Amino acid sequence: MKKNMFKTGTALFATAMMMAAVLTGCSGSDSGASTTAPADTTATTTEGSSADNSSASGDTTADVQKIIDAGKLKVGTKVDVPKFGYQNPETGKMEGVEVDLAYEIAGEIFGCTADEAKDKDLVAFQGVTAKTRGPLLDNGEVDLVIATYTITPERKEKWNFSDPYYTDAVGLLVLKDSGIESINDLDGKIIGVSQGSTTAKAFGEYTKENNIDVKPEFEEFDGYPSLAAALAAKNIDVFSVDRAILAGYNDDSTTLLPDRFAEQEYGVASKLDNKGLAELVNGVVDDLKSSGKMDEMMKGWGIE
Known part of the structure; x- marks a missing residue:
């Protein structure tokens, strides 16, 4: 009996430690190298399961909590668009205003600043093209697409889109x-x-x-x-x-x-079922625009 109680206590302690690691993921200052996946041009569309958007922890919806539990926000970006989404051939790292926007959103999800989200490597980037970005959302390989994605009535029937962050x-x-x-x-x-x-x-x-x-x-x-x-x-x-x-x-x-x-x-796209995530993303975009920070981010990359 004591042996079983010891095993149960150990398991509970391990679970508590894992949750603490997620909750304190942004508190440290050590820097992690950002990993970038190559552009996927062979992704196929599969039917995504409906997400339960009821509150998982306080005001956190289930779709957002799933990302927190995973420890990373998965974002589809272009890898060949300088100033927006670009994989620097010299460093191998992702850069551009849409990359910066991904870190702003990650910061909101994980409760830290965009810089801390970047230092902690809290975004996993997946290269996308105009052809593959929708299917990668559908099959769950990415949580968001931030990839010069034009908002259209037809696309809004398939995915959530944030308010626009850039007009071209x-x-x-x-x-x-x-x-x-x-x-x-x-x-x-x-x-x-x-x-x-x-x-x-x-x-x-x-x-x-x-x-x-x-x-x-x-x-x-x-x-x-x-x-x-x-x-x-x-x-x-x-x-x-x-x-x-x-x-x-x-x-x-x-x-x-x-x-x-x-x-x-251009808007940030997410799966239709992920209403909580879409609302959070839209709040980040609106705050960046109203505060003038989005304009500063654009100017920082030389985008008019």
Whole structure:
């Protein structure tokens, strides 16, 4: 009997120690190296289970408590968009304003500052593309997607989106020696776009609404570096995506045309069932915007 009581007491002590480690995860000052997973281009969509959003601990909902118990917030970000979500080839670490936003959210979840969340390695980043970010949310490989994700009515039927943290428009990047000066010169040209993006649809709507009589061809690529390489090799005439993304690929050989269309807003996406998490994320985004810190974060990365 005493032997069984000793085993039970030991188990309870071990459980208590694990919970204490989670609750005090942000209190130390030791620094951990951030681990970044490579972009996943083979993810498949699976049916996610419904989350119980009842209170798990005080005001903490079950979906948020699940992240706390796991000890990390799993976030899908781009790895090839300088200034937003970018894996630095020299350090291997993730950087950009969307990476910073992930740490702000992690800080709120784990009860610490964004800097402490970063030092404690409380975010596990997973590389995503326009094609894979939705499926990775659906199958639970990531808790959030913060990846230049445009908010649309169709997408809001599938996932939760925060209030927008950035507004952009689609742009057109061409080679300086191409002879292309505006959207009116694109009849018969080949426009490269990213798989899973809304660029081709937005282009068609814009030209139709403004009576611009051009009929280009569209070719899809699996990532922005591939698009940039195709443009440099003259396999496509235009690289078209959000202007903020194009700015990271604009160099001495290219020029960003003045045309801009399909103004769009970026939001943080989560699974529809995760209402508590969505509310927490939206609170973080709203606080950053109202305090002016979001503007400071954007300026810090040279984003207009």
